[in-house]
Amino acid sequence: MSSTRTTPPSPPGTGRSVRRPGDRVFAGTAKGAGILILVILAGVAAFLVVEAVPALTAPAEDIPGDRGLAGYVAPLVFGTLLAAVIALLVATPLAVAIALFIGYYAPRRLAQGLGYLVDLLAAIPSIVYGFWGIFWLAPKLVPFYEWLEDDLGFIPLFAGPASTTGRTMLTAGLVLAVMILPIVSAISREVFLQVPSLHREAALALGATRWEMIRMAVLPYGRSGVIGGSMLGLGRALGETMAVAIVLSVSGGITLNLISSGNPSTIAANIALEFPESSGIDINTLIASGLALFVITFVVNMVARAIVNRRADFSGAN
Amino acid sequence: MSQISTAPVATGSSAPGGSRGTRRTGRLARWAPWACFAGAAVVVGVLWPLFDLNIALFVLYTVVLGTLAVYLLTRAVEGSRQATNRLVTCLVVSAFGLAMVPLVSLVWEVVSRGAARLDGEFFNSSLVGIVGEGGGAYHAIMGTLVITALTTLISVPIGLMTAIFLVEYARGRLKRAITFLVDVMTGIPSIVAGLFAYALFAIFLGPGIRLGIMGAIALSVLMIPVVVRSAEEVLKLVPNELREASYALGVPKWRTIVKVVVPTSIAGLGTGVTLAIARVVGETAPLLITLGITNATNLDPFDGRMATLPVYAYYQLTQPGVPPQFATDRAWTAALVLIILVMGLNVVARLISRFFAPKSGR
Numbered sequence: 001m002s003s004t005r006t007t008p009p010s011p012p013g014t015g016r017s018v019r020r021p022g023d024r025v026f027a028g029t030a031k032g033a034g035i036l037i038l039v040i041l042a043g044v045a046a047f048l049v050v051e052a053v054p055a056l057t058a059p060a061e062d063i064p065g066d067r068g069l070a071g072y073v074a075p076l077v078f079g080t081l082l083a084a085v086i087a088l089l090v091a092t093p094l095a096v097a098i099a100l101f102i103g104y105y106a107p108r109r110l111a112q113g114l115g116y117l118v119d120l121l122a123a124i125p126s127i128v129y130g131f132w133g134i135f136w137l138a139p140k141l142v143p144f145y146e147w148l149e150d151d152l153g154f155i156p157l158f159a160g161p162a163s164t165t166g167r168t169m170l171t172a173g174l175v176l177a178v179m180i181l182p183i184v185s186a187i188s189r190e191v192f193l194q195v196p197s198l199h200r201e202a203a204l205a206l207g208a209t210r211w212e213m214i215r216m217a218v219l220p221y222g223r224s225g226v227i228g229g230s231m232l233g234l235g236r237a238l239g240e241t242m243a244v245a246i247v248l249s250v251s252g253g254i255t256l257n258l259i260s261s262g263n264p265s266t267i268a269a270n271i272a273l274e275f276p277e278s279s280g281i282d283i284n285t286l287i288a289s290g291l292a293l294f295v296i297t298f299v300v301n302m303v304a305r306a307i308v309n310r311r312a313d314f315s316g317a318n
Numbered sequence: 319m320s321q322i323s324t325a326p327v328a329t330g331s332s333a334p335g336g337s338r339g340t341r342r343t344g345r346l347a348r349w350a351p352w353a354c355f356a357g358a359a360v361v362v363g364v365l366w367p368l369f370d371l372n373i374a375l376f377v378l379y380t381v382v383l384g385t386l387a388v389y390l391l392t393r394a395v396e397g398s399r400q401a402t403n404r405l406v407t408c409l410v411v412s413a414f415g416l417a418m419v420p421l422v423s424l425v426w427e428v429v430s431r432g433a434a435r436l437d438g439e440f441f442n443s444s445l446v447g448i449v450g451e452g453g454g455a456y457h458a459i460m461g462t463l464v465i466t467a468l469t470t471l472i473s474v475p476i477g478l479m480t481a482i483f484l485v486e487y488a489r490g491r492l493k494r495a496i497t498f499l500v501d502v503m504t505g506i507p508s509i510v511a512g513l514f515a516y517a518l519f520a521i522f523l524g525p526g527i528r529l530g531i532m533g534a535i536a537l538s539v540l541m542i543p544v545v546v547r548s549a550e551e552v553l554k555l556v557p558n559e560l561r562e563a564s565y566a567l568g569v570p571k572w573r574t575i576v577k578v579v580v581p582t583s584i585a586g587l588g589t590g591v592t593l594a595i596a597r598v599v600g601e602t603a604p605l606l607i608t609l610g611i612t613n614a615t616n617l618d619p620f621d622g623r624m625a626t627l628p629v630y631a632y633y634q635l636t637q638p639g640v641p642p643q644f645a646t647d648r649a650w651t652a653a654l655v656l657i658i659l660v661m662g663l664n665v666v667a668r669l670i671s672r673f674f675a676p677k678s679g680r
Contacts, residue, residue: 026572033479097413125600209403239507241603301505
């Protein structure tokens with residue numbers, strides 16, 4: 001890299017280096033584009049704040065639901081976190097197992113193709129996941145929810161009454177889990193591939209079985225990558241809109257009951273459902289909730305990237 | 319390095335070696351695990367009428383029973399270490415199988431339901447004057463093409479120049495800040511990008527505004543970071559010798575970039591841009607709040623509402639009208655066309671990277 005900046009030897013007397021106008025224009029444009037990224041990001045925050053201010057300062061009875069902005073946003077934040085946490089709990093172990101399968105279990109020649117299959121899950125548009133969730137997954141889960149209600153109903157999570165359509169918080173969480181599976185498994189796979197082969201071969205040479213090798217050499221090395229990857233997945237699950245908007249049956253209110261038809265909505269789904277029909281202060285309220293979502297995902301993504309990048313610095317030859 | 323590598327060695331040699339499990343010397347035949355699963359399938363199949371099973375439960379019980387059989391058999395013959403190893407192998411393979419269920423069922427569901435209306439009328443007519451049967455998505459497909467083209471037009475130059483800046487010019491704190499924020503920007507929820515575009519235009523043009531260009535700007539917020547990341551990866555792969563050779567001939571830096579660096583990496587750039595397009599073409603949420611929906615064909619992104627394929631699918635499904643079946647069919651066909659579009663772009667991306675790759679592989 002550094003060698004690219006050595007200027008060609010210039011004849012004596014012309015100064016340190018030749019600055020051609022073309023160079024100056026091109027470098028300026030490139031730098032401008034880079035700075036534009038920062039401006040866009042700042043602009044997203046700034047414009048959201050500007051449009052959210054009327055809702056922040058409005059009297060409580062003007063906000064939909066008559067309980068003020070905090071009362072309006074709180075159940076949404078709860079629903080967002082709940083759905084995302086379900087997704088994360090389901091997806092992370094699965095994703096790690098898939099990453100291990102592709103990295104260490106699948107036949108070498110098939111591994112890349114199988115990895116591509118998992119990546120295909122990421123290419124499917126979120127609205128199609130919504131279609132799939134409401135028409136395929138939800139009806140198939142109804143007997144399962146009835147079983148949960150009958151046999152595990154003493155746990156508050158499965159108190160019921162079980163939804164007859166299957167459009168529950170648990171279904172939404174499962175759809176989200178499928179959607180974040182590819183990103184979590186892609187990042188885990190990447191980190192697992194960076195495990196020095198000397199570590200793995202040393203473990204195998206000492207007679208470790210494949211699982212012992214993975215437990216002793218691969219998992220400790222890849223732990224921070226898995227954590228970072230699942231946080232990226234969390235960020236995606238928090239902001240996922242259409243699938244939740246289609247799948248989840250909403251009736252407001254904070255509840256831990258995962259299998260009934262009365263669920264809190266999520267911030268993103270609520271915006272998608274309400275925005276087209278809203279006007280005036282309602283729009284500002286929705287934008288304020290969007291601002292809350294932006295802040296939450298921004299923080300989650302920042303922490304996740306910090307974790308993943310720390311691993312990147314550490315990997316390689318050192 | 320040495321510190322790290324000794325740790326697993328130490329535990330690896332002491333812990334399992336000390337256990338009694340290694341004393342067992344028997345070995346199972348290679349086909350034994352398969353036989354376990356076949357046996358489990360037979361057992362569950364026999365019990366099928368008793369428990370009123372369906373196909374999903376059949377597979378589930380077979381896998382559970384087979385895994386259990388493999389574990390116990392291996393434990394009896396080869397010892398607990400091998401048994402744990404086999405158990406994990408079974409779990410990992412079934413996890414992968416489980417992940418394939420959504421993919422297969424989703425594709426099957428969309429294809430079987432969407433194929434009904436995949437006809438000429440769907441691509442030829444809009445929804446003007448359509449109540450019930452017939453009608454199509456011409457206006458929505460054209461709208462998606464217009465918006466996607468506009469988004470690409472905005473995002474690719476900005477993304478490409480930023481990547482060039484990051485790889486060729488930037489250093490120090492600005493570089494680190496931009497790299498980090500581009501990463502974070504990849505995680506912006508799509509609905510927030512839509513709200514941003516709405517807020518931007520609402521401040522200048524008044525509330526309640528719906529324009530095609532707003533959607534393009536919202537999608538650009540989502541697309542730019544993807545373009546930057548992929549272009550950056552590709553530009554980094556261009557060998558430094560090429561740049562140095564060009565400098566040695568007295569070529570200015572900007573011409574080196576335009577004539578040497580970019581052409582060398584053109585295949586990777588094409589792949590990255592295509593994948594970025596594939597990512598935004600299916601975005602629904604930002605378009606839902608910036609473009610709205612219309613039944614008529616509107617191809618002018620600076621004049622009022624436009625229909626796009628994802629939003630069209632959404633509204634056909636959620637507001638189907640009185641006999642809901644026709645609109646629902648249209649929704650599924652729209653979803654199918656969307657998937658074909660995205661998968662097609664993915665395939666094109668692969669082809670680009672295969673056929674336009676630099677001739678001399680290093």
